[in-house]
Amino acid sequence: MEYAVLVDPAKCIGCRACQVACKRWNNNPGEETTFSNEWTNPPKLSYNTYTHIKFELEYNQTTGDTKWRFFNWRCMQCKVPACAEACPVKAITKYEEGPVVIHQDRCIGCKFCVSACPFEIPKFDSVSGKVSKCHMCFDRVAHGKEPTCVQSCPTDALVFGTRDSIIQKAKERKEELNGYIYGDVDNKPLGGSGFIYVLDVEPSVYGLPNVGENLSPTVPVLNLSKWLLVPAALGGLAYLVAWRKRRMKEKEE
Amino acid sequence: MAGEREVPKKKYPPEVNYSKVLKGMIRTSPLDTTFHILMAILLITGLIIDLLGPWLGGWFSSIRSIAHGYIGALFVLVFIVYIIKVAISKKMRTVLTATNYIDFLLYIILIITGIAIASPNKPWIDLVPGLSDVLSPIALYAPMIHVITTYVWIVFAIIFPGGILHGLASVYLISHLKKKYKTKK
Amino acid sequence: MKPEKFIDNFGRSEALWMYACSRCGACVDVCPVYTETGDKYTAPGFKIKKMRGLMTKKLMPFLGSADAESTKKIVKGLYECTLCGRCWSVCPYNYDLVSLWETARESAFETGFGQDPHKEMIEALKAENNIFKRPHARRRDWTKGLDIPVKEKADTVYFVGCLMSYRGQLKPAAKAMATILNAAGENWTILEGEVCCGVPMKFSGGTSHMDELMETNIRAIESTGARKIVFSCPGCYRMFKQEYSEVLGNRVRMVHGIELVDSYINSGKIKLKDKSGERLTYHDPCELSRLLGITEEPRRVFANLTTQFVELPGNKFNVVCCGGGGLYKAIDLEGSFGIAEKRISQAEEIKAKTLTTACPSCYMTISQTARSKKSNVKVIDFAEAVAQQLE
Numbered sequence: 001m002e003y004a005v006l007v008d009p010a011k012c013i014g015c016r017a018c019q020v021a022c023k024r025w026n027n028n029p030g031e032e033t034t035f036s037n038e039w040t041n042p043p044k045l046s047y048n049t050y051t052h053i054k055f056e057l058e059y060n061q062t063t064g065d066t067k068w069r070f071f072n073w074r075c076m077q078c079k080v081p082a083c084a085e086a087c088p089v090k091a092i093t094k095y096e097e098g099p100v101v102i103h104q105d106r107c108i109g110c111k112f113c114v115s116a117c118p119f120e121i122p123k124f125d126s127v128s129g130k131v132s133k134c135h136m137c138f139d140r141v142a143h144g145k146e147p148t149c150v151q152s153c154p155t156d157a158l159v160f161g162t163r164d165s166i167i168q169k170a171k172e173r174k175e176e177l178n179g180y181i182y183g184d185v186d187n188k189p190l191g192g193s194g195f196i197y198v199l200d201v202e203p204s205v206y207g208l209p210n211v212g213e214n215l216s217p218t219v220p221v222l223n224l225s226k227w228l229l230v231p232a233a234l235g236g237l238a239y240l241v242a243w244r245k246r247r248m249k250e251k252e253e
Numbered sequence: 254m255a256g257e258r259e260v261p262k263k264k265y266p267p268e269v270n271y272s273k274v275l276k277g278m279i280r281t282s283p284l285d286t287t288f289h290i291l292m293a294i295l296l297i298t299g300l301i302i303d304l305l306g307p308w309l310g311g312w313f314s315s316i317r318s319i320a321h322g323y324i325g326a327l328f329v330l331v332f333i334v335y336i337i338k339v340a341i342s343k344k345m346r347t348v349l350t351a352t353n354y355i356d357f358l359l360y361i362i363l364i365i366t367g368i369a370i371a372s373p374n375k376p377w378i379d380l381v382p383g384l385s386d387v388l389s390p391i392a393l394y395a396p397m398i399h400v401i402t403t404y405v406w407i408v409f410a411i412i413f414p415g416g417i418l419h420g421l422a423s424v425y426l427i428s429h430l431k432k433k434y435k436t437k438k
Numbered sequence: 439m440k441p442e443k444f445i446d447n448f449g450r451s452e453a454l455w456m457y458a459c460s461r462c463g464a465c466v467d468v469c470p471v472y473t474e475t476g477d478k479y480t481a482p483g484f485k486i487k488k489m490r491g492l493m494t495k496k497l498m499p500f501l502g503s504a505d506a507e508s509t510k511k512i513v514k515g516l517y518e519c520t521l522c523g524r525c526w527s528v529c530p531y532n533y534d535l536v537s538l539w540e541t542a543r544e545s546a547f548e549t550g551f552g553q554d555p556h557k558e559m560i561e562a563l564k565a566e567n568n569i570f571k572r573p574h575a576r577r578r579d580w581t582k583g584l585d586i587p588v589k590e591k592a593d594t595v596y597f598v599g600c601l602m603s604y605r606g607q608l609k610p611a612a613k614a615m616a617t618i619l620n621a622a623g624e625n626w627t628i629l630e631g632e633v634c635c636g637v638p639m640k641f642s643g644g645t646s647h648m649d650e651l652m653e654t655n656i657r658a659i660e661s662t663g664a665r666k667i668v669f670s671c672p673g674c675y676r677m678f679k680q681e682y683s684e685v686l687g688n689r690v691r692m693v694h695g696i697e698l699v700d701s702y703i704n705s706g707k708i709k710l711k712d713k714s715g716e717r718l719t720y721h722d723p724c725e726l727s728r729l730l731g732i733t734e735e736p737r738r739v740f741a742n743l744t745t746q747f748v749e750l751p752g753n754k755f756n757v758v759c760c761g762g763g764g765l766y767k768a769i770d771l772e773g774s775f776g777i778a779e780k781r782i783s784q785a786e787e788i789k790a791k792t793l794t795t796a797c798p799s800c801y802m803t804i805s806q807t808a809r810s811k812k813s814n815v816k817v818i819d820f821a822e823a824v825a826q827q828l829e
Contacts (some may be wrong), residue, residue: 086396088306089314108318110302111370112396120393126378129315222397226303228404235412236421242497247450258468260527262755265729267532277530281464344463348483350491353461414457414494422457423531429451430533 003098003141004166005150005158007072007197008173009206012157014039014053014070018149022051025137025148047125050074050134051149054207071206072149072158074134075100075121076183077194083133085219086116098163098194099136107131116219118189118211136194166196173198188213269430274423288335291328295321299403322374325367332360352413359406362398369395439550441509445492447545452538456490458531459483465525465535470759471518471766474776479515482525482535488512489542513551516542518773521641521764522724527755536729539764540640547643555768556642564647567633567654568600577603577632586616592627594619595664597655597678599671600634601798607805608798611819615670615695618821621828622707626668631658637677641765648681656685666691668698670821672725672797673763679730694726696796699824700735703742709829710742717746718823719790721781721804722757723797731755736796736820743827748788750781760795762803778807785815794820 023030028048033041039055051074058067081100084092091106092113102113102122109129113122122131137147146160159169170181180186182203183196189211199206260280279286298321306314336357339345369392371377372385385392410417445453465482466472472481479485489512492504519539526535546552552560562571578588580603596619602612619626636651659667667690669675675694683692693701702708720736727733733754740747752758761767761777781804785793793808793815795801805817 088303089309090307105312106314108302108314109374110318110396111373111392115393115396124373126373126375129319129374218394218397222400225401225404228408232404232408232411235408236418239411239414239418239497246453246497250450258464258528259756262731262733263527263532264731265523265526265534266537267526267534269532269534273532274530277532278460278462281462281528281530285460285462342463344466344481344483347466347478347481348461348463348487350461350487419457419460422454423460426451426454426458426533427531429454433451 001144002096002163003144003160003194004163005136005147005160005195006166006169006173007195008157008159009069009071009197010157010177010200011155012053012070012072013155014055014068015154016053017152017154018072018158019049019052021148021152022134023049025140026050044123045073045121045133046123047128047130047132049123050132056206058205069206074195075136076119076189077134077136078189079191079193080215082116082118082190082215082219083113083122085215086112086222088112095138095142097138097141099138099141100194101135101138102130102132104128104130104132112222116222118209118216163194170196170198182208190215268434269427270434271427271431274427284331284335284338287331288328291324291331294324295328296403298324303400303403322371325364325371326377329364329368332364352409352415355409355413356406356415359402359409362402363406366391366395366399366402370399439506439510441492441504441506441549441551442496443549444504444509444513444545444551445489445496447541447548448493449541452541453493455533455538456486456493458533459486459490460530461487462530464528464530468524468528469519470522470524470761470777471520471773474761474780475518475770475773477515477518479511480518482519485512485515488515510551513546514553514769516546517553517556517764517769518766519764520724520759520761520766520774520777522757522759523728524724524759527728540643543641543643544645545643547645552643553769556638556644556765559638559642559765559768560644560647563634563638563651567651568604569634569638570600570604572604574633578628578630580604580609580612581628584613584616585620587627588630589627589662591663592625593664594624594626594666594668595659595662596626596628596668596670597635597674598628598632599669599674599798600638601802602670603632605798605802608801608819611670611798611801611821614819614821614825615668617825617828618695618699618702618708619668622702627662627664629655629658629662635674635677636681637673638765640677640681652682652685656682659686659690664690666693668693668695670695670796670798670819672723672730673799676725676730694730694732694796696726696739696820697732697735699820700739703739708824710824710827711829713743713745714827715746716744717748717789717791718744719748719750719785719788719793720753720820721750721760721785721793721795721800722753723795723800724757724759724763726796727753727757728755739820739824740794743823748790750784750788750790752784760800760803762797762799767799767803774803775807775810778803779811782808782811782813782815786813790815792816792818792823794818794823796820 031042031049040052042049042052051072054071054073056069058069077098077100081094084094088110089106089108091103094100107130111124113131114124122133124131140147150158150160167184174181177200179198179200180203181198183193191213298317302317369388372388378385409415463483469482495501495504521536521539523536529535559569562569566574598612602608631654633651633654636648639645639648678692718740720740760781761774767774801819808815808817
């Protein structure tokens with residue numbers, strides 16, 4: 001049974017319950033932050049911060065209108081995760097239920113996943129020497145229970161369900177908003193994602209990158225570069241053959 | 254005078270075997286020997302991670318990664334000393350070829366990307382905290398460039414001819430001369 | 439000239455060496471010719487680099503083919519070398535570089551890249567059995583007025599060699615050797631039919647008729663029934679040890695004059711006068727000290743001759759060439775003397791009154807340089823030093 005989460009930023013009120021719930025469920029320590037002119041706090045995702053709300057204040061010069069955009073940002077739980085492809089020790093698994101999980105016991109901290117992810121989600125921690133990110137509460141999802149952030153959301157900006165039902169809901173909401181779906185239907189980054197966004201404006205306004213359906217060439221190149229050993233071996237073989245030919249000729253003389 | 258260099262007496266015609274060659278290498282240039290040993294370890298640990306990674310995992314693999322990282326750091330220091338020695342020594346420039354210089358270029362790429370990858374790690378993040386920020390633009394692509402450059406180096410080192418072909422020729426030659434010397438005796 | 443064939447004649451170990459060389463550059467530092475001329479084509483490591491390029495082009499033809507001009511330059515550098523073996527002495531692989539250079543020269547000569555002065559020598563050898571193109575019939579002219587035995591049978595053969603036979607300046611040295619052999623009561627002779635030992639052919643690469651020369655000498659020696667051969671020239675000595683001994687085998691013992699003198703002194707066969715106080719030094723010939731390992735015998739001999747024996751810097755196994763070896767003099771006389779000048783300067787610095795050596799080529803090179811430098815260091819052959827101290 002594949003599950004997904006529908007994210008509806010228009011309903012988000014920026015209460016950050018999801019951030020707190022995530023910390024509690026995963027026993028992640030808080031992060032020391034500093035006062036700045038940004039509301040997004042912590043300002044960046046990190047090894048200990050799997051999700052946060054991006055606060056964007058949109059100011060219309062002509063009309064003088066302001067509009068808050070609250071956007072829940074975290075791992076997209078892609079169908080074909082670039083991070084999993086890039087990991088040399090196969091420490092990242094895409095479960096059929098949907099979650100993409102970095103297994104901490106297997107992670108070697110090489111940071112290939114960090115460079116592979118088009119959303120720049122996996123984060124490295126120098127203390128543990130490993131990388132981690134939102135894992136869609138796979139320990140809960142495995143039992144059919146919604147992730148803890150979804151459970152905590154007071155406004156149903158986050159909704160959990162089977163993938164088919166979520167896509168259905170997304171289509172309905174898109175009609176209502178006259179908006180866009182990001183993650184499936186209209187826009188399928190990396191084949192589609194486990195977190196599906198239904199937006200009232202173009203994805204780029206929310207900072208969602210334009211990621212193709214297929215993996216960008218960098219990850220396969222990384223995986224396939226080891227096949228350069230084949231021409232290397234062939235080259236060595238060519239030298240060996242040329243050498244033996246010479247030796248045979250020598251022996252004849 | 255023509256290089257006032259005193260070496261211990263050797264017998265002529267010379268006997269060539271592995272132990273003499275290794276001793277000779279260490280005596281002639283301990284720097285070169287260190288360079289080669291570190292390089293070999295880095296190549297082997299790197300290949301183990303990339304080729305055997307899916308089968309290794311957990312703590313074993315992590316140690317590999319640490320071994321590769323710290324030895325890489327040592328290699329950087331040795332390399333810097335080595336490059337300076339090459340740059341200031343006319344003798345080195347007499348015997349080095351274009352292949353060697355391309356080799357050095359590939360090492361420099363490996364070193365820079367390696368440092369970029371390691372910069373957020375401990376202890377470097379504590380010792381040189383600014384480094385990670387400075388290198389962050391390339392840090393994103395660094396792992397990929399690091400891996401591809403390694404394989405490009407391997408192809409190059411065999412075909413052009415480079416270090417690996419030299420190593421293979423050395424092994425073949427020493428075995429051959431060892432046998433020849435035995436039969437002559 | 440066949441540039442593409444030059445590398446063809448390299449044997450297995452020579453070809454492998456082109457790639458195995460570790461490019462440590464140690465050989466470059468110590469080469470006397472490179473130090474003197476500064477021309478990189480004379481640097482051993484550079485030669486190997488260049489020859490490796492030719493080899494790679496051979497194995498991977500798409501990289502291009504060897505051209506005559508560049509091969510000529512490489513080969514010229516090959517001949518600008520005294521074959522002193524210093525490169526071998528510092529090589530971490532302990533690879534026989536001297537043999538490499540000799541093989542490369544042979545290959546060069548066969549493919550038409552031999553040097554003209556050497557070609558003349560080879561022609562002279564074929565015609566008159568010596569490299570100076572002096573008449574073979576006059577080989578024993580040096581014995582005129584001296585009591586030099588030419589017997590049919592003897593225990594010991596004194597192999598004089600071309601230099602000692604034909605070069606007037608070396609006549610005192612040959613005479614001195616004869617005196618010593620007589621004083622020791624040796625049953626000795628020189629060969630009636632002696633011809634060149636053949637080492638100039640090895641050094642020039644023109645080895646095609648070497649077998650014939652060798653056969654002549656072997657027959658002459660065997661006919662005397664001698665069990666011992668004495669040499670004045672380390673070149674002849676090493677040639678005999680390396681090439682002739684395969685045929686002569688264990689039946690004949692080969693020694694250099696200085697080894698023989700050492701044994702004579704030890705066994706009391708010759709008696710010496712009281713030691714002089716002359717400040718004497720000894721230049722180790724490369725072939726004798728580095729390539730044959732004879733370093734202690736000379737010191738023992740000189741310790742018996744004088745109380746004031748002084749050592750030159752860069753001696754024994756680490757000796758720096760005088761510049762007279764490997765037929766280098768025929769290629770670059772100035773370079774050769776330039777190298778020798780350094781040796782004379784060193785002798786002057788240690789305030790040696792007399793410089794001895796045990797090689798006619800070293801003797802010629804160093805003494806000619808000493809004369810042109812108007813040095814007050816007297817250059818004599820070791821045999822002269824011994825002979826003048828005989829009772």
